[in-house]
Structures are given as structure tokens and as C-alpha cells.
Amino acid sequence: MMNGFDDIPFFDEEPTARPAKPDPAPERPQAGAIPSGLAARAMAARQASAPRPTYLDGLNPEQLRAVETLDGPVLVLAGAGTGKTRVLTTRIAHILATGRAFPSQILAVTFTNKAAREMRERITHLAGEAVEGMPWLGTFHSIGVKFLRRHAELVSLRSDFSILDTDDVIRLLKQLIQAEGLDDKRWPARQFAQMIDGWKNKGLDPNQIPEGDARAFGNGKGRELYTAYQNRLIGLNACDFGDLLQHPIRILKNNPDILADYQNRFRYILVDEYQDTNTAQYMWLRLLAQRPKGKNPSPTHPHKGAGLDAPSTATGRNTRLADDDFPGSDPQVSSLPLVGRVGEGSSSHVNICCVGDDDQAIYGWRGADIDNILRFEKDFPGATVIRLECNYRSTAHILGASGHLIAHNEGRLGKTLFTERADPDDEKVQVHASWDSEEEARGIGEEIEQLQRQKHPLNNMAILVRASFQMREFEDRFVTLGLNYRVIGGPRFYERQEIRDAMAYFRLVCQPADDLAFERIINTPKRGLGDTTVRHLHDYARARDIPMLAAAGDMVETEELKPKARKSLYDVVVNFKRWSQLLESTPHTELAEQILEESGYTDMWKADKSAEAPGRLDNLKELIRSMEQFESMRGFLEHVSLVMDAEQNENMDAVSIMTLHSAKGLEFDTVFLPGWEEGLFPHQRALDEGGRNGLEEERRLAYVGLTRAKKRLHIWFVSNRRIHGLWQSTIPSRFLDELPEDHVEVAEVEQSYGGYGRNQYGQSRFDKQEPFSSGYSSPGWQRAQANKTDATRNNWGNRSGHQVERIGYGEAGPTGRVIQGELVAKSKVDTPSAFSVGDRVFHIKFGNGNIAGIEGNKLTIDFDRAGQKRVLDGFVEKV
DNA sequence: GTGTTATGGATTTTT
DNA sequence: TCCATAACAC
Numbered sequence: 001m002m003n004g005f006d007d008i009p010f011f012d013e014e015p016t017a018r019p020a021k022p023d024p025a026p027e028r029p030q031a032g033a034i035p036s037g038l039a040a041r042a043m044a045a046r047q048a049s050a051p052r053p054t055y056l057d058g059l060n061p062e063q064l065r066a067v068e069t070l071d072g073p074v075l076v077l078a079g080a081g082t083g084k085t086r087v088l089t090t091r092i093a094h095i096l097a098t099g100r101a102f103p104s105q106i107l108a109v110t111f112t113n114k115a116a117r118e119m120r121e122r123i124t125h126l127a128g129e130a131v132e133g134m135p136w137l138g139t140f141h142s143i144g145v146k147f148l149r150r151h152a153e154l155v156s157l158r159s160d161f162s163i164l165d166t167d168d169v170i171r172l173l174k175q176l177i178q179a180e181g182l183d184d185k186r187w188p189a190r191q192f193a194q195m196i197d198g199w200k201n202k203g204l205d206p207n208q209i210p211e212g213d214a215r216a217f218g219n220g221k222g223r224e225l226y227t228a229y230q231n232r233l234i235g236l237n238a239c240d241f242g243d244l245l246q247h248p249i250r251i252l253k254n255n256p257d258i259l260a261d262y263q264n265r266f267r268y269i270l271v272d273e274y275q276d277t278n279t280a281q282y283m284w285l286r287l288l289a290q291r292p293k294g295k296n297p298s299p300t301h302p303h304k305g306a307g308l309d310a311p312s313t314a315t316g317r318n319t320r321l322a323d324d325d326f327p328g329s330d331p332q333v334s335s336l337p338l339v340g341r342v343g344e345g346s347s348s349h350v351n352i353c354c355v356g357d358d359d360q361a362i363y364g365w366r367g368a369d370i371d372n373i374l375r376f377e378k379d380f381p382g383a384t385v386i387r388l389e390c391n392y393r394s395t396a397h398i399l400g401a402s403g404h405l406i407a408h409n410e411g412r413l414g415k416t417l418f419t420e421r422a423d424p425d426d427e428k429v430q431v432h433a434s435w436d437s438e439e440e441a442r443g444i445g446e447e448i449e450q451l452q453r454q455k456h457p458l459n460n461m462a463i464l465v466r467a468s469f470q471m472r473e474f475e476d477r478f479v480t481l482g483l484n485y486r487v488i489g490g491p492r493f494y495e496r497q498e499i500r501d502a503m504a505y506f507r508l509v510c511q512p513a514d515d516l517a518f519e520r521i522i523n524t525p526k527r528g529l530g531d532t533t534v535r536h537l538h539d540y541a542r543a544r545d546i547p548m549l550a551a552a553g554d555m556v557e558t559e560e561l562k563p564k565a566r567k568s569l570y571d572v573v574v575n576f577k578r579w580s581q582l583l584e585s586t587p588h589t590e591l592a593e594q595i596l597e598e599s600g601y602t603d604m605w606k607a608d609k610s611a612e613a614p615g616r617l618d619n620l621k622e623l624i625r626s627m628e629q630f631e632s633m634r635g636f637l638e639h640v641s642l643v644m645d646a647e648q649n650e651n652m653d654a655v656s657i658m659t660l661h662s663a664k665g666l667e668f669d670t671v672f673l674p675g676w677e678e679g680l681f682p683h684q685r686a687l688d689e690g691g692r693n694g695l696e697e698e699r700r701l702a703y704v705g706l707t708r709a710k711k712r713l714h715i716w717f718v719s720n721r722r723i724h725g726l727w728q729s730t731i732p733s734r735f736l737d738e739l740p741e742d743h744v745e746v747a748e749v750e751q752s753y754g755g756y757g758r759n760q761y762g763q764s765r766f767d768k769q770e771p772f773s774s775g776y777s778s779p780g781w782q783r784a785q786a787n788k789t790d791a792t793r794n795n796w797g798n799r800s801g802h803q804v805e806r807i808g809y810g811e812a813g814p815t816g817r818v819i820q821g822e823l824v825a826k827s828k829v830d831t832p833s834a835f836s837v838g839d840r841v842f843h844i845k846f847g848n849g850n851i852a853g854i855e856g857n858k859l860t861i862d863f864d865r866a867g868q869k870r871v872l873d874g875f876v877e878k879v
Numbered sequence: 880g881t882g883t884t885a886t887g888g889a890t891t892t893t894t
Numbered sequence: 895t896c897c898a899t900a901a902c903a904c
Binding site: 141163165242489531660662680686 | 880888890891892893894
């Protein structure tokens with residue numbers, strides 16, 4: 001099987017020693033010419049006798065080493081809360097300050113826009129304005145776009161290509177699937193979109209995908225469909241997200257001169273969150289991090305004498321370096337006097353610095369390959385590996401608990417975090433048991449209110465859940481309590497229907513070939529242009545290989561359409577023609593408003609009587625407002641396609657609710673982790689689909705959760721949870737067993753709730769809870785343990801009495817406890833229910849009742865006290 | 880061409 | 895249970 005990067009040579013293929021570089025004596029800056037900020041500090045740094053620059057103050061020895069080891073490959077293993085971002089930003093400041101590179105010669109990649117933004121801000125803070133000229137600081141995707149806009153023609157695109165989001169992609173794929181004569185229900189476009197995404201994450205084009213993969217979809221037509229999709233994208237002058245990396249890789253591979261150009265340009269490469277890189281990103285990095293081949297234009301000092309602040313110091317010019325002014329291309333720059341210690345960075349290795357934490361790799365499911373970080377030293381021979389293990393975030397208890405948990409994973413690079421903080425008042429990690437998710441939400445609400453009474457800001461608290469369905473219960477509870485909360489993640493501004501519709505109008509005006517935009521809005525608002533008309537247009541356009549808008553322009557001249565549709569379509573065509581003409585002459589916000597007005601789009605929502613309509617109109621206004629910050633409509637569209645998020649209201653004091661995934665990188669004084677039950681966390685599907693690796697990723701996710709907390713960490717689990725409308729009894733997460741006793745205690749269960757079901761139908765397992773300090777010996781805990789083995793049979797997705805596959809480590813873990821039932825396979829067989837209608841049964845949560853109906857293994861039961869509920873048959877017993 | 884009922888599926892998510 | 899999407903009737 002081709003892996004797509006056989007032809008990328010390794011770094012050490014060219015072991016030739018670099019020529020000796022000039023090492024000019026630093027010049028003394030001229031009095032009065034000293035600019036503020038970075039340059040001044042840089043100059044100070046350059047003087048042998050001068051004290052070390054202030055931006056290095058306060059770094060610990062490892063951090064300092066990570067900042068100052070500028071030559072050759074460096075892997076910084078930065079544990080949670082060890083100052084990763086600080087190292088990264090200081091390192092860049094240091095490179096700039098020592099004059100080793102221009103801002104435009106540094107490639108710094110992140111995964112999210114947020115991380116890129118933060119990095120830019122912090123470098124600016126450290127280094128002053130010079131960094132605003134860092135054109136190659138951004139996400140993999142934004143850098144990919146920038147590259148691709150320049151070289152689009154090499155992959156048959158025009159530089160004004162549009163970027164499709166997942167929604168567009170799915171609609172397009174659906175068309176293609178139907179065009180192949182396949183049943184789009186049997187072969188869902190959504191699933192195929194994920195497959196394509198997976199292939200692109202691995203850097204595979206249609207010819208390279210494994211035969212098995214190709215056959216697995218669409219009656220064996222996977223490869224044809226993928227090919228057709230790529231062709232269609234070119235036809236649409238569009239890219240999907242994967243292409244933003246795929247196309248650049250292809251361009252770099254096929255054009256050695258371009259590759260060499262960029263290899264020369266990027267003197268320093270920095271990568272954030274390296275553990276999350278996928279294969280394609282790895283390939284791209286590896287291409288760029290190679291030594292230029294062949295006719296090497298003196299890589300040692302490609303820009304003679306171009307120390308960073310040479311221009312700014314000497315002339316005051318160029319404090320903001322434009323995109324293209326990398327040294328050598330600008331005679332003014334390259335003729336400036338030699339100032340910095342240029343060329344010192346040269347060695348036999350490339351200056352790539354990757355920062356990451358293998359213990360926080362939680363994106364395997366979307367193509368991230370944790371092996372990239374585990375393999376670093378092999379990939380980059382002679383690499384310096386620096387471990388940041390001093391944690392500045394959490395208490396010793398939190399650190400102890402999380403470290404103990406993550407130690408259960410195999411295949412780690414291995415770090416042990418420590419803290420210098422030792423406060424006897426720090427509380428241990430608390431584990432709370434509750435009866436069901438409602439009580440869980442109540443309990444956490446109480447705790448929050450308690451903290452609030454002690455004047456702790458809500459902004460410093462967060463609830464981190466495994467799956468987003470868990471959020472609702474908290475929201476409901478907080479609404480009744482009148483407690484401010486903020487949901488992070490969730491549906492985003494630019495994904496709202498009205499925003500996407502409006503954007504489709506704008507897209508079509510800027511890019512008349514954007515058929516997907518055309519199809520989205522041609523009948524929005526309703527114009528009587530339904531499926532049949534669209535199909536006509538589609539066929540016409542396909543037959544002549546022209547965009548649909550153009551086809552519409554043609555067809556209104558013919559008699560093919562019914563008069564009504566024809567008139568309607570004519571109006572649309574004329575409108576778009578007019579708007580396109582106004583594009584250059586009218587201010588873009590004005591034009592945007594005009595488009596939404598004249599198309600009848602805003603009227604559509606004004607006429608809508610539903611509750612959401614006014615909100616949607618507000619959103620449209622907000623959209624126009626946010627356009628103001630951009631120079632043109634095109635610039636705005638580009639921004640939106642890459643930056644899908646819009647900032648939240650941060651002025652309000654509110655508890656944050658989010659998934660564990662979106663919590664990565666954040667920290668809070670108090671963190672609540674609800675839902676630590678088998679099946680939910682670790683999630684059953686992760687176990688089913690990912691096996692041991694899946695479990696380890698779940699454990700890393702748990703580790704991420706634990707390490708978000710600075711002072712207080714409260715973990716909760718429930719005995720009963722409703723999943724897909726069915727009540728199921730649950731058992732505590734195995735991760736709870738993996739927490740060390742000396743840092744954890746079981747919180748007292750407050751009796752005040754008197755929740756329904758609790759004392760009526762028997763005691764909760766944790767009613768008589770004793771703290772962990774007495775060992776895991778409390779009756780409740782023992783019962784839970786007993787239940788655990790027992791309940792494995794009745795576990796999620798498992799039907800009563802089915803066979804259970806046990807794959808254990810077999811060995812005692814660090815707790816000294818044997819982990820059993822490591823993975824619980826999902827049963828696929830539906831055995832007929834052993835119950836019949838009318839049977840009298842007992843359920844642990846709802847008590848006694850009579851079976852009213854049976855569908856497979858799902859029972860509908862009329863309970864004496866709880867009313868009618870649906871439960872799985874495994875959770876009731878005959879009485 | 881549009882409004883209403885059935886069906887099925889239901890981690891995690893960035894760009 | 896609950897949501898989105900899809901087939902169906904008007």
C-alpha cells in the first residue's frame with residue numbers, strides 16, 4: 001500500500017558539512033537610533049557584556065534550554081501546565097531578537113485559530129511590533145490557503161478558489177453518489193465525506209487509497225467517486241479543508257524549485273501541539289524542513305547580513321515586514337550592514353522545533369497520529385529532547401491524581417510532573433456519587449453556589465463533560481437556579497442557517513461559478529424554483545460545462561421553463577448581474593445589505609412568525625457588522641471559511657460548560673467532571689472501535705480533564721443514566737479505580753436531596769460512604785466493585801446473558817488492582833426477550849411495575865409509582 | 880412546490 | 895427521548 005510519502009527523502013540524506021559562516025563582530029547601535037521594544041532588547045542581548053534580555057527572565061532551566069536551543073531539531077515535551085506557550089513564544093522572540101531570522105522566515109503552525117491568535121498576541125507583547133510582519137504564523141489550514149493562493153494554477157485552480165465547508169461537501173457528494181446511480185440512503189454522503197477526509201488526512205489521493213477502502217463504499221465505486229469528487233472540485237474552482245494541505249504537498253513535491261524556495265525561506269519552523277498532527281501535516285512539515293537540494297543558494301547565509309533588526313535599527317524602516325520581503329528579494333534589505341550573528345543557526349540539521357505532549361493526544365479519531373511525536377527522534381536524528389515537567393498550574397493532589405491515572409497507559413514518552421507548591425490546605429480530589437444525572441446536576445449546582453457564596457468568580461469554574469448530551473441537564477438546572485453559564489463549543493455562529501444562506505449569496509456574487517452556493521439560495525426565499533427547475537439547470541450546466549448561474553442566464557432566454565419559473569429565474573439572474581457589477585464600486589457592507597434586501601432574504605425572516613426569526617435577523621445584522629473589519633467582501637469570505645468561530649461575551653461572570661475535548665489548553669480554579677461511568681467515560685464506542693488504543697485515548701482525555709484544574713477537582717458518577725431515552729444502571733468508571741488513594745477522597749453524600757427513588761426503593765450504593773482515606777473499603781465502594789464484575793454482563797449495549805469478551809491487561813496496574821473487563825465487546829445478537837407482557841418486574845430505579853410492551857430487548861413498563869418508562873430488559877428482574 | 884408525519888440514529892471536532 | 899432528515903400527502 002502506498003503511503004503517499006515514499007518519495008520524501010529523510011533529513012539525513014545530505015550529511016555534507018555546511019560551509020563555515022561569517023561571524024561578524026556586532027556593531028554598536030548608533031545613539032538615538034534605538035527603537036523601542038524588541039529591537040532595543042535585541043541589541044542589548046547582542047552585547048557580550050550586557051545582561052541577558054529581560055524576556056528570558058523567570059524561565060526555569062528547562063524552559064530556558066527550550067528557548068535557547070535554536071539549532072537543529074528540538075522536541076519539547078511539555079506536560080500540562082508547564083508553560084508550553086510561553087516557551088514557544090519566547091523562543092520566537094529570541095530568534096527575532098538575536099537577529100537569526102526575519103519574521104517572514106519563521107514558520108509557526110498551530111491547529112486552531114485561537115492558538116494562533118494567542119501566539120501572535122504574546123509574541124507582540126514580548127517583541128513589539130516587528131512580529132506583525134510574521135506572515136507565516138497561523139493554522140495549518142490558513143498557511144495552506146496562503147500558499148495555495150499563490151500557486152493555485154499548479155493544481156488547476158484559480159487563485160480565487162473558494163473553500164467548501166462540510167455541509168457543501170456533503171451536498172456535493174450526494175449529487176455525485178446519485179449521479180453514479182447509487183442509492184444515497186444505502187451509501188450516505190456524510191459517511192463518504194468522512195472517508196475522504198480520512199484519506200486526505202493520510203495524504204492519499206484517489207490513486208493511492210487502499211483497494212479495500214475503495215471497495216468498501218458505493219458498491220466498490222469508492223475510488224471512482226473520490227476521483228469524480230476531486231474533478232468536480234476543480235470544476236467548481238473549490239477546495240475542501242483537506243485540499244488546503246493536499247494541494248500544497250503535491251505542489252511542493254512536483255516543483256523542486258518552489259520547494260527549495262520555501263525551504264530556504266523558512267529558517268526556523270515551530271509546531272504547536274505536535275501530538276495532534278496527522279500524516280498529511282507531517283508530510284508537509286517534513287518537506288519544508290528538509291535541507292534544500294541541489295543548487296543550494298548558500299543556505300548558510302541566504303540573506304547576508306540580514307539580522308532582524310538591521311533594517312529597523314538602522315533606518316527605522318521595515319518594522320513591519322511585508323509578506324514578500326524575505327531577505328535577498330529586497331535589495332534594500334540585503335545591502336544593509338551586517339549586524340546580527342547571522343548564520344549561526346546553521347548546523348547539519350534543520351531548525352524545527354515541535355512542542356507537544358503525548359499524554360494529551362486526544363484526536364486520534366480525526367486522523368491525528370500519535371506516532372508522529374513518539375517517532376520524533378527517529379525522524380529527526382540528533383534531535384534534542386527537552387522535557388518540561390515543572391507544573392505551575394495545579395495542586396500536588398491534582399497532579400498526583402492525574403499522574404497516577406496516565407501512568408496506566410503504555411507507549412508513552414514518559415514524563416512525571418511535579419510542583420513546588422505544597423499547601424497543606426489544598427483539598428484532595430473529590431469523588432462524588434449520585435443516584436442519577438438529575439441529582440448530579442443538582443449536586444454540582446449546589447457546589448457552585450457554595451463557592452459563589454465564598455466569592456469565587458463563576459468564570460473560574462468549569463464543567464467538563466464527555467459527550468454534549470450531558471450538557472442539557474446542567475443547563476436546565478442552572479436556568480432554574482438562575483446561575484449564569486456559558487456553553488463553549490456547540491453550534492457556531494457561522495454554521496447557523498441564516499448566516500450560511502447570506503454567505504451563499506455573497507459567495508455567488510464573488511464567485512459566479514460557485515454552484516453549491518447557487519443551489520443553496522436559488523429557492524431561498526421561496527421563488528417557485530424547486531427541484532425540477534434546479535435539475536433542468538443542473539443538466540444544462542453539466543452538458544455544457546458551465547456554472548449553473550450562467551446556465552440560468554442562458555435558460556431564461558429559451559422556452560424550456562414554464563413562464564412562472566422563467567420570470568422568477570430571470571429576476572435572480574438580473575439581480576446577480578447587478579450585484580456583481582457593484583462589487584468593485586460599492587462599499588462591501590453596503591452591498592451586502594443591499595443583496596439581502598433586494599433578494600427578499602431579510603423579508604423572508606421578517607415575515608416568519610416563529611420564535612427564532614427575530615434572533616436570526618439580529619444575527620444577519622451582526623454578520624454585516626462583522627464585515628466592517630474587512631477590506632472587501634472577498635477578504636471577509638476567506639476569513640469566515642477559515643475562522644468559523646465568533647467570540648463570546650466574556651464580560652459576563654459565568655460557569656463554563658464544555659466537552660473535555662474543547663477544554664484542552666484551558667485552565668480553571670475549580671473543575672467538575674461529571675459522568676465518570678463505564679460506557680460513557682470511557683465511551684463504549686471508543687472501546688468498540690478503538691480497542692486498547694481507544695481506551696488509552698479515553699484515558700488521555702481523562703488526563704486532560706484532570707489537569708485543567710488548578711485548585712479544586714470534583715469528579716462525579718451516577719448509578720442510573722438515561723441514554724437514548726432508556727434508563728440504564730451504570731457502574732463507576734474504571735478510571736476512578738486508577739486514581740491514587742492518597743490524593744483522592746470520596747465526598748460525603750448530602751442527604752438533603754431526598755431525590756425520588758432514592759430512599760423509597762432502597763439505598764443508593766453510596767449512602768453510607770466513607771472517605772477513601774480508610775482505603776477503598778467502604779461498604780458502598782465494595783458493593784460497587786462487586787456490582788462491577790456483575791454488571792459487566794449487563795453493561796451498555798450488552799443484552800442480558802450475552803457473551804462477554806474480556807481482554808484484560810492481566811497484570812495488576814499501579815493500584816495493585818487487577819483491571820478486569822478491560823474491554824467489553826458489544827453484543828450484536830438480539831436474543832428474544834425472556835419477558836412477556838403482563839409480567840411483574842422490579843427495576844432498581846423505578847421499583848415494581850408491570851410490563852406493558854416489548855420491542856426486542858426494550859421493555860415498556862408501567863411502574864407503580866414512577867409511571868410508564870422504557871428500560872432495557874437487562875435492568876429488571878421478575879418478581 | 881410546500882406542509883406534515885414517519886423513520887432512524889444519537890461521541891469527541893478543527894479547519 | 896429527541897433531533898434531523900426523508901418520504902408522503904395536499
